Amino acid sequence: MKTVNTKYIIIGAGLSGLTTAHLLLKHGERDFLILEGRNRVGGRILTNNGVDIGATWLQDHHTNLNGLLDSLSLKKFEQYSKGQSVLVYNTMAPAHYFESQHNGPSAQRISGGSKALITKLTEGLKDKILLDTKALELTENSETVQIKTNAGIYIANKVVVTIPPKLASTLTFTPTLPDNLLGAMKQTHTWMSNAMKIGLVFKKPFWREKNFSGTVIGQVGPVIELYDHCCADNKTFALMGFINEGLRDVTAAQRKERILAYLEKYLGEEIRGYESYFEKDWSKDEFTSCENLKSVYMSPHYGNKHFEDFYFKEKLCFSGTETSPIYGGYLDGAVYSGITTARKLLQKELD
Ligand SMILES: Cc1cc2nc3c(=O)[nH]c(=O)nc-3n(C[C@H](O)[C@H](O)[C@H](O)COP(=O)(O)OP(=O)(O)OC[C@H]3O[C@@H](n4cnc5c(N)ncnc54)[C@H](O)[C@@H]3O)c2cc1C
Known part of the structure; x- marks a missing residue:
């Protein structure tokens, strides 16, 4: 099996992971990879024959998403x-x-369907995204995190997990994650799953x-x-x-x-x-859902404070819409978490 080393690895090429990657690139950082389990990018954004079969709508108060659309000149x-x-x-x-x-x-x-946003975000990222690469196990080493996937071993100084928390709780973490974090992951409903x-x-x-x-x-x-x-x-x-x-x-x-x-x-x-x-x-869909699925019609709770911290001694963090305290579950929450994570990695305010 091959082994690949890089500075940052983002697990998941959904809106959150791609927003972080887009911002890393925009701010001059090229030493990163995105591992995506599916054979396509976009995650819960999926436009089929012009029809948004995943996420569709936004509103004026979704300021993070609106800002991103404007910056990408999307209508x-x-x-x-x-x-x-x-x-x-x-x-x-x-x-x-x-x-x-x-x-x-x-x-x-x-305009152009929700996938237009994904298409724009992936411009310039083509050589950074590895499809059909499913993360299975994350292990902390002294200076790095090792990710075992179905397609080889990937090693990075910092890893961002954007898999919906409930689904991410089914991966193997060594050492095990703290109980309060794991509990929050298991209790966080995956929106629209x-x-x-x-x-x-x-x-x-x-x-x-x-x-x-x-x-x-x-x-x-x-x-x-x-x-x-x-x-x-x-x-x-x-x-x-x-x-x-x-x-x-x-x-x-x-x-x-x-x-x-x-x-x-x-x-x-x-x-x-x-x-x-x-x-x-x-x-x-194994890349969105997992067992013990229950329909949740009332607003579930998102943005648990345990998702704000780094783990594995500052080498592992969590992102994705369910981790967002702002419009968690929505596209806007995914963008907010993507921006916040890029800021954390680059350790500076972003324009
Ligand atoms: C049917 C439906 C309708 C929706 N409608 C709306 C709407 O109208 N408006 C709105 O604001 N929001 C809507 N949403 C929610 C919106 O789609 C999400 O908020 C947003 O897309 C989440 O982005 P994300 O990057 O956080 O997560 P995701 O899109 O779930 O991205 C996570 C990524 O991780 C990948 N992954 C999972 N497991 C692994 C693994 N083991 N290894 C590697 N990669 C892995 C997945 O394939 C995926 O690409 C809808 C969602 C659905 C499903």
Whole structure:
């Protein structure tokens, strides 16, 4: 097995790890690597056929994310919500139709899909990212940390773990991590790790033509939330939503039919004329989820203070959205933690 030495290693090429790496590079540091277990970058950001099957929305108060988007010259646009939306509160009773009020802060999307952010961040980092490299064991040596992966041994002076804390708690750390840290890791729910999403791509936005917004909401049906997901340039037309977790254990064919029949009822038979249909169950993704998954509908607690410290005598630290005291769970929390970690490594304020 090969052995590679470097100054810094970031484990995980999600938004947090890539933000840190981007800032290291921007501030002249080139002696680092990013180890990524998946065969792609982005983590919980995943855009498939123009549809954000992972993270999608941001708002004005997400100042860290907005700042990063501005610095990368990425544009945003408003979530489409014109026309009639549907609220299903009882599948036996008629649905309630309503029009969105445009007087509050609106959800925004990233032009080009959320992956546009990942594509920009990885510019200049290509030779630093090692895909299909899954961290298994972290061992403290006197001046370094050794990471055993499926693809060799990596050794660094400092290591940043951006794996969601609950999942990271399943790795082997030698010496073992302090009980209070390990306890916090195990109790930190991985945001959206129980989510199941669908995307449907169409030739035309038939719902817009019928004065529907594309929004269908209700806890009682197979789809709990559905939204218009056409691209900013209006060249790709899509709907995207969250599937009711009750459908996790039926067959894919049964699930699809129940979803289509339900949406047909509220948006019309055109729903069956999709060009492509796809689903993603994040609870079945080994790089986001792990056993003992429980759905968490109330706001979980993020940014435990034990995530602020260094371990392994200043050689190991934790980052990632769940470690963030600011908008933990969200994209903004991932960016905040990524910036904070770069600042800690470089030991200076960053512009
Ligand atoms: C379905 C869904 C919808 C969402 N919607 C929104 C939204 O609309 N707005 C919003 O703000 N946020 C949303 N989020 C949350 C958002 O995606 C996250 O906050 C953000 O992407 C987290 O980034 P991260 O870098 O902290 O973690 P991650 O993206 O999870 O990155 C961690 C990385 O570590 C890698 N990894 C894991 N284990 C190993 C290992 N052993 N070795 C090496 N690498 C490993 C993973 O592959 C991954 O690339 C959503 C998430 C999901 C899943």
